[in-house]
Amino acid sequence: MFTGIIKAVSPVKKAEKKGGSLLLTIAKPAGWRLRAGDSLATDGVCLTVAALRPNAYISELMPETLRLTSFGRRTPTAVNLERPLKLSDRVEGHFVLGHVDATGLIRGVKRQGRSYVYEISYPRRFNKLVVAKGSIAVDGISLTVVSAAPDRFRVALVSHTLSHTTLGQKPVGAPVNLEFDIIAKHLYA
Numbered sequence: 001m002f003t004g005i006i007k008a009v010s011p012v013k014k015a016e017k018k019g020g021s022l023l024l025t026i027a028k029p030a031g032w033r034l035r036a037g038d039s040l041a042t043d044g045v046c047l048t049v050a051a052l053r054p055n056a057y058i059s060e061l062m063p064e065t066l067r068l069t070s071f072g073r074r075t076p077t078a079v080n081l082e083r084p085l086k087l088s089d090r091v092e093g094h095f096v097l098g099h100v101d102a103t104g105l106i107r108g109v110k111r112q113g114r115s116y117v118y119e120i121s122y123p124r125r126f127n128k129l130v131v132a133k134g135s136i137a138v139d140g141i142s143l144t145v146v147s148a149a150p151d152r153f154r155v156a157l158v159s160h161t162l163s164h165t166t167l168g169q170k171p172v173g174a175p176v177n178l179e180f181d182i183i184a185k186h187l188y189a
Helices: 062-068 124-129 158-161 182-187
Strands: 008-018 021-027 039-042 044-049 051-053 054-062 078-082 102-112 115-121 135-140 141-149 154-156 176-182
Touching: 021 062, 021 078, 044 054, 124 176, 124 182, 135 154, 176 182
Parallel strands: none
Antiparallel strands: 008 021, 008 078, 021 054, 039 044, 039 078, 051 054, 102 115, 102 176, 115 154, 135 141, 135 176, 141 154
16 A cells, blocks of 8 residues: 655656567666565556666566556656555555556646646546546646546646656656545445
8 A cells, every 4th residue: 555655756767678578678766675576656656676786676567557548549758656565654645555546638737926836737538537526546646636637637736746756757648546435436436
């Protein structure tokens, strides 16, 4: 389980398709100790550290992960990373499982003072899960929905979030991973 508070942005050093899967070699963030088998939220997708390399690690994305996430549409040059939540940690975002529900598309970006408002479209079948002032994870980032419509929502990002995640680098039309709030999912299951 994660909180959606991104701890590092790391470059993707290599992407290799192998037998329907995608092997990503990702630079290990400075000071992070990793072991094979560790889970890391990677652009909001819970991935396993499959192998370690000097200053990097490899995660394997199976065909189902590629089908359901933005990784199946494009290989990023950098990813948002978060370690799993420890029981002793503060919960500063919201509970995020790393199980992507859908991909969305960035439809527009407007500046509002020092922040930016992103409009993101999503599959209409999830419209009951997106509400104003509700939580949503976009590429693993815990965000609050500013406004919602049946097939799109808006989120506002402060300058810190834009400079410490990959979202500020993505253009209009870019796909993003979406994980809807777990409480909403259970209410409407």
